[in-house]
Amino acid sequence: MTVAAPAAADAAASANTVFEPRLVAFVCKWCTYAGADLAGTSRMLYPPNVRVIKLPCTGRIDIAFIIRAFSQGADGVIVSGCHPGDCHYSAGNFRARRRWTLFRDLLDILGFDLRRFQCAWISAAEGTKWAATIRDFTEEMRALGPYTAMRQLAGERGAPVAPRAAVWHGRPARREPEPSADPATRARSEALAGAIAAALTDKSIAAAVGWTLSPTLRRPRPLWITAPEEADRLGLPGDSDGNLARLLKHPQLTVRPLGMVVRHAEMQALNVLRQESQVAEQDVVLFAVARDGRFLGRLDWDAAVAALAADAEGRVNGFSPEVEAEVSRVLALPSAERWDYWRTQFARCIKCYACRNSCPMCGCEVCLADKNQPQWFPTAADGPGNFAWHVIRAFHLAGRCVGCGACQAACPAGVAVNLLGAALARSAAGHFGHHAGASHQDLPLQAAFRTDDRESFIK
Numbered sequence: 001m002t003v004a005a006p007a008a009a010d011a012a013a014s015a016n017t018v019f020e021p022r023l024v025a026f027v028c029k030w031c032t033y034a035g036a037d038l039a040g041t042s043r044m045l046y047p048p049n050v051r052v053i054k055l056p057c058t059g060r061i062d063i064a065f066i067i068r069a070f071s072q073g074a075d076g077v078i079v080s081g082c083h084p085g086d087c088h089y090s091a092g093n094f095r096a097r098r099r100w101t102l103f104r105d106l107l108d109i110l111g112f113d114l115r116r117f118q119c120a121w122i123s124a125a126e127g128t129k130w131a132a133t134i135r136d137f138t139e140e141m142r143a144l145g146p147y148t149a150m151r152q153l154a155g156e157r158g159a160p161v162a163p164r165a166a167v168w169h170g171r172p173a174r175r176e177p178e179p180s181a182d183p184a185t186r187a188r189s190e191a192l193a194g195a196i197a198a199a200l201t202d203k204s205i206a207a208a209v210g211w212t213l214s215p216t217l218r219r220p221r222p223l224w225i226t227a228p229e230e231a232d233r234l235g236l237p238g239d240s241d242g243n244l245a246r247l248l249k250h251p252q253l254t255v256r257p258l259g260m261v262v263r264h265a266e267m268q269a270l271n272v273l274r275q276e277s278q279v280a281e282q283d284v285v286l287f288a289v290a291r292d293g294r295f296l297g298r299l300d301w302d303a304a305v306a307a308l309a310a311d312a313e314g315r316v317n318g319f320s321p322e323v324e325a326e327v328s329r330v331l332a333l334p335s336a337e338r339w340d341y342w343r344t345q346f347a348r349c350i351k352c353y354a355c356r357n358s359c360p361m362c363g364c365e366v367c368l369a370d371k372n373q374p375q376w377f378p379t380a381a382d383g384p385g386n387f388a389w390h391v392i393r394a395f396h397l398a399g400r401c402v403g404c405g406a407c408q409a410a411c412p413a414g415v416a417v418n419l420l421g422a423a424l425a426r427s428a429a430g431h432f433g434h435h436a437g438a439s440h441q442d443l444p445l446q447a448a449f450r451t452d453d454r455e456s457f458i459k
């Protein structure tokens, strides 16, 4: 998709030196596109600044389209479709409405000028509303002038714009190995290993995944075992050592039922995967370990959720107090400073995708970042490429990110990867009362809707 101003707008601009904004409208073909057509056939006048892109439904308007429009020079983007209740596919616009709410919040978090992204319900009979909406939008964008923030990103080629030491990165401190001579620690490890060995012996699990202490990394790392005699290599997990639930999506680790050492973070992730039918209860046998290292036993699903609930204390939406404090600080900044903050963070990204690969929620068979037919966003580790990567990833995780911090711990560049997730988790909780991974019975945030979801921002 290439965004170009209609020729008439360009001609007017060069003749009058009046700023003519480039606008893009993503519209549903059943209502708004027909409304725009009606405006045309009825010879209603409106500025020629808008390039209309027709899609089957508002539910099909991917935020990657919007980001791409802005990064290719749009000064404003409007999305529009059928009024609630009128969707040709029953509920596409209800789902779109939730996503627009979250996407607007994400833009606001980033320090983006929200006036440049507008939403409207325009039916096939509302040619007059279409013409008036585009007139108003064009006037507003003329008054605002060109949108330069996204264009500045194009000049950034991935070089750090601030020294690493000057930027909060929140990488958890590396943990020294547990002293093996500590009798309490040894007893806990042995209890865990014994329970897993027994499950492998009676064949109630086909394999197990837990943690072992890596002597070279000096921190726990995942351990995959298939025989009872291997269980004595298992140790206790640390507080911030990745999330084993990601292994359930590993294409080569398909044996089931799988025994898994679960902490609170794994349990939340498993709840989300179960909500999304990506994992079934009978696929996983849970060996619960509390944050303080106590082995809580081999538990069924609900018992594990209840037993690990105490470990959520002090965390907000699953995120640590340190992450929450930094999010609060960033959100209190003026929008221009927020924009600079995220630019600084994103500029350090080298696009290694370690954050994605360590995340229990990033499990698409083919990630958008790896697709080149079509290429959804630039793959280079430059300004536009990094911006698109972080924003799209954060949006895909909205309502799903459980705050485990595995992404942040994995990032070699020290990017504060999970801060956007923490900020969006506040939106999900505030607008929809949604807490990712609180229960496997909740509906996935972006796949569900309520007919009375907020829409005060939609014209």
Ligand code: SF4
Residues within 6 Å of the ligand: 243, 355, 358, 359, 360, 361, 362, 397, 400, 401, 402, 403, 404, 405, 406, 407, 408, 418, 421
């Ligand atoms: S994005 Fe969220 S769920 Fe994924 S690794 Fe980071 S903190 Fe964990």
Ligand code: SF4
Residues within 6 Å of the ligand: 348, 349, 350, 351, 352, 353, 354, 355, 356, 410, 411, 412, 413, 414, 415, 417
């Ligand atoms: S792990 Fe860090 S450097 Fe690698 S893609 Fe993610 S944010 Fe970028």
